[in-house]
């Protein structure tokens with residue numbers, strides 16, 4: 352079974368409720384209709400009900416009536432969420448007046464719904480920049496115990512290639528943490544290995560990427576990747592991790608054998624960990640656009656509850672796929 356079909360079938364085994372805070376938008380509403388029709392998740396749509404119904408009738412989206420619509424301007428749970436916000440962040444200086452303003456923002460409302468257990472997960476980002484999606488999630492939903500840094504992975508499905516796992520690769524961090532320390536990069540590598548195992552369903556072979564292979568260049572940026580590799584190997588000895596490797600040494604067998612003889616990962620990597628967000632975000636977009644890869648994500652790694660971001664360049668299908676992954680995470684696939 353193909354990856355996307357497998358994820359949808361898994362989500363359908365235990366139906367979860369996912370909130371879409373950008374529902375009054377064409378791609379979101381079309382995706383919502385498709386998800387309800389396919390039946391692998393229940394949906395809560397945040398937005399102006401008139402706008403949502405108008406879009407649904409404009410595009411003949413017959414299933415939208417089966418979703419729960421929450422109007423942020425007229426939300427019966429507003430007071431309950433404001434109290435929760437104050438309980439969680441009054442100590443950080445949040446005032447009642449600020450909380451009452453924030454809870455009308457669909458991205459804050461969605462994060463509070465997740466925190467309050469009213470929904471099982473959230474998908475947003477088609478209409479909002481990543482930072483704006485992440486901030487309410489970081490403030491209210493927080494990270495898993497023991498995780499200090501959230502990162503974003505993409506499952507890349509690259510057509511007509513044998514790179515990675517028959518064209519499937521996992522890339523991270525492509526979305527969240529601009530300039531990780533060695534310790535943070537090690538955490539990102541370990542979390543990405545787990546995403547590859549649990550969500551992509553592959554046994555990870557993780558390459559810690561750099562512009563140097565096994566000491567071919569000397570620079571503090573290379574030193575960071577070397578330290579991160581050692582730390583990641585210690586953090587999870589069950590994972591196969593090697594570095595520092597250049598991208599060609601990581602994925603091309605002949606070059607891997609030449610530049611990193613004896614490495615179990617070189618030439619065979621199916622997980623690529625980038626040294627900074629700058630590199631990861633540029634690399635995933637180039638592979639997506641130039642190699643016509645499907646880029647599923649960013650799947651946020653290390654959140655205490657499933658909240659996932661989208662690229663503003665996403666398609667309807669991208670939203671559908673990420674909702675399926677979010678529902679699987681809510682079902683315990685983390």
Ligand SMILES: CC(C)(COP(=O)(O)OP(=O)(O)OC[C@H]1O[C@@H](n2cnc3c(N)ncnc32)[C@H](O)[C@@H]1OP(=O)(O)O)[C@@H](O)C(=O)NCCC(=O)NCCS
Pocket residue numbers: 443481482483485486489490494499500501502525526527528529632649
């Ligand atoms: C994620 C991001 C928005 C956080 O920036 P910020 O709001 O300035 O962060 P702050 O330092 O004020 O932190 C806000 C909260 O988030 C937490 N946080 C920040 N980065 C975090 C991370 N990577 N993992 C976990 N928590 C994080 C902070 O601990 C803080 O929590 P607190 O308020 O309870 O103390 C910022 O790092 C960012 O914009 N990243 C790039 C996103 C992006 O544009 N990606 C490219 C497109 S996908």
Ligand SMILES: CC(=O)OP(=O)(O)O
Pocket residue numbers: 476479480481525526632649661662663664
């Ligand atoms: C993941 C990402 O790059 O998001 P956007 O394209 O919205 O900035």
